[in-house]
Amino acid sequence: MLERALCCVTCKGKVKLSEQSIRGLGFQINVKFSDCQRELSVDSSQKIGTMSNAYDINRRSVLMIRALGHGHTGLETLCGLMDTLPPVTQSHFDTINSQLCQASKSVADFSMREAVKEELNATEGEEVATLNDGKRGLLDIMKEFDLYIGENAVNWANKSNETRYFHAERATQASTKEARVERRSRRRNQKLH
Numbered sequence: 001m002l003e004r005a006l007c008c009v010t011c012k013g014k015v016k017l018s019e020q021s022i023r024g025l026g027f028q029i030n031v032k033f034s035d036c037q038r039e040l041s042v043d044s045s046q047k048i049g050t051m052s053n054a055y056d057i058n059r060r061s062v063l064m065i066r067a068l069g070h071g072h073t074g075l076e077t078l079c080g081l082m083d084t085l086p087p088v089t090q091s092h093f094d095t096i097n098s099q100l101c102q103a104s105k106s107v108a109d110f111s112m113r114e115a116v117k118e119e120l121n122a123t124e125g126e127e128v129a130t131l132n133d134g135k136r137g138l139l140d141i142m143k144e145f146d147l148y149i150g151e152n153a154v155n156w157a158n159k160s161n162e163t164r165y166f167h168a169e170r171a172t173q174a175s176t177k178e179a180r181v182e183r184r185s186r187r188r189n190q191k192l193h
Ligand SMILES: [Zn+2]
Pocket: 008, 009, 010, 011, 012, 013, 033, 035, 036, 037, 038
């Protein structure tokens, strides 16, 4: 489809697109100009990492499936049903996963500090609000993991955090109310006896 819409800038000749250097979900788009025989290749996703040779999409896919609480099998299912290329192999998945663990550990310190703050800010209720496992933490991990954080990811994180805080607040309110009712009925009972 795209081939029909493209032509060579120099000779206006036809263009042939193909995939090459497939590594998990990442690959290169090979562009071949049939008339002038020129050839060029473009990465399908950004290259990252210390050697700048890891496809961003592979790390991103591991982070995503881990955030959903699944592993390699889950990722295979997702890619199969989404009709994409198969994901990275199990051993590559394990490597990325352990890198991800390192990145998570680095940001854990910060998250813990935030969690303590959040706990202290929680109302005087008997039940303490859920600890900070918010989606913004995932963005920190992404940053640590060398992944580009786009506008859509930020919007998503903000939106899910709002929802989370809303639910946490409601849960806290409900539990403090429950505690209040219980205290009142306890006092009433004490008066009766
Ligand atoms: Zn040409």
